[in-house]
Amino acid sequence: DIQMTQSPSSLSASVGDRVTITCRASQSISSSLNWYQQKAGKAPKVLIYAASSLQSGVPSRFSGSGSGTDFTLTIATLHPEDFALYYCQQYYSPQHTFGQGTKLEMK
Amino acid sequence: QVQLVQSGAEVKKPGASVKVSCKLSGFTLTESSIQWVRQAPGKGLEWMGGFLPEEGETIYAQNFQGRVTMTEDSPTDTAYMELSSLRPEDTAVYYCAMVRGVINTWLDPWGQGTLVTVSS
Numbered sequence: 001d002i003q004m005t006q007s008p009s010s011l012s013a014s015v016g017d018r019v020t021i022t023c024r025a026s027q028s029i030s031s032s033l034n035w036y037q038q039k040a041g042k043a044p045k046v047l048i049y050a051a052s053s054l055q056s057g058v059p060s061r062f063s064g065s066g067s068g069t070d071f072t073l074t075i076a077t078l079h080p081e082d083f084a085l086y087y088c089q090q091y092y093s094p095q096h097t098f099g100q101g102t103k104l105e106m107k
Numbered sequence: 108q109v110q111l112v113q114s115g116a117e118v119k120k121p122g123a124s125v126k127v128s129c130k131l132s133g134f135t136l137t138e139s140s141i142q143w144v145r146q147a148p149g150k151g152l153e154w155m156g157g158f159l160p161e162e163g164e165t166i167y168a169q170n171f172q173g174r175v176t177m178t179e180d181s182p183t184d185t186a187y188m189e190l191s192s193l194r195p196e197d198t199a200v201y202y203c204a205m206v207r208g209v210i211n212t213w214l215d216p217w218g219q220g221t222l223v224t225v226s227s
Contacts, residue, residue: 001169034213036152043202043217044144044152050211087152091212094159094166096142098152 002026002090006099012107017078021102023071023088032092035064035073038085038101047086048073080106109133111141111203111218118224124191127221129203131184140206141186142214143177145199155188155201160209193225 003026013019023033031051036044046055048064051071061076075082083106088099114128129141142157156167157177167175176189186203201221204214 032211036214038152043204043220044214045217046213046215049208049213053211055213055215089152089154089214091161094162095168096154098144098154101151 001095002029002093002097004088004090004097004099006086006088006102008102009100010103010105012105013078014107015078015080019075019078019082019104021073021086021104023066023073023099025069025071025090025092028068029090029092031067032090033064033066033071034089034091035062036087036089037082038087040084044087109205109216111205111216113201113203113218113221116222116224118226119193120227121194121225123193123225124189125193125223126187126189127201127203127223129186129188129218131186131205134184134205136179136181136184136186141177141179141203142206143188144202144204144214144217146202146220147196147199150199153199158206160206160212190223193223195225197223198225199223 005024007022033051035048038044047058047062052064063074086102110132112130117125119125140158143155145153158165174191178187202217204217
């Protein structure tokens with residue numbers, strides 16, 4: 001299976017900050033990567049698909065980049081509602097896998 | 108508006124099976140695909156499998172092969188996930204999600220989740 005490693009595992013930031021979360025694949029996955037946001041007690045929600053495409057309805061402060069093995073999710077200016085868990089997911093292999101998650105907390 | 112509504116919480120004993128349902132509205136199963144993801148308490152997301160449009164078939168995660176069966180009932184637009192030989196570590200919230208895209212695929216929307224508790 002392709003292993004997905006996110007860093008950091010947790011991150012403290014303040015409203016207005018610029019935040020970057022990294023996801024690294026154990027082998028090249030081209031651009032076959034999605035990013036999801038999960039709030040406490042809720043189902044995940046897709047933010048970015050195919051590494052850099054913004055899902056309809058998602059604020060433009062979210063962006064994704066990368067290809068091959070290294071990917072980033074950037075939040076340009078943190079809003080209060082952005083404090084949540086974030087997961088990357090690869091679908092290059094038929095055995096899809098998620099990263100372990102990054103918890104974004106308020107400083 | 109697409110919505111996925113899952114069945115209610117279950118409590119099962121070790122060794123038993125559980126079958127979780129996921130009813131689709133706003134779309135039909137004949138024009139969409141469903142995958143399943145689970146999340147143990149306080150843990151991350153674990154992909155279980157489902158129909159992969161890019162493969163044209165249902166694929167199960169290796170961790171669940173032999174124990175999981177995913178089926179669909181088109182007349183009722185309901186998908187099912189059955190997990191057998193349950194053990195305490197299968198205690199988790201199980202989510203169904205609709206697959207979007209064909210070559211590039213993503214999951215949207217998701218069901219509300221079904222808590223399955225495995226305990227003697």
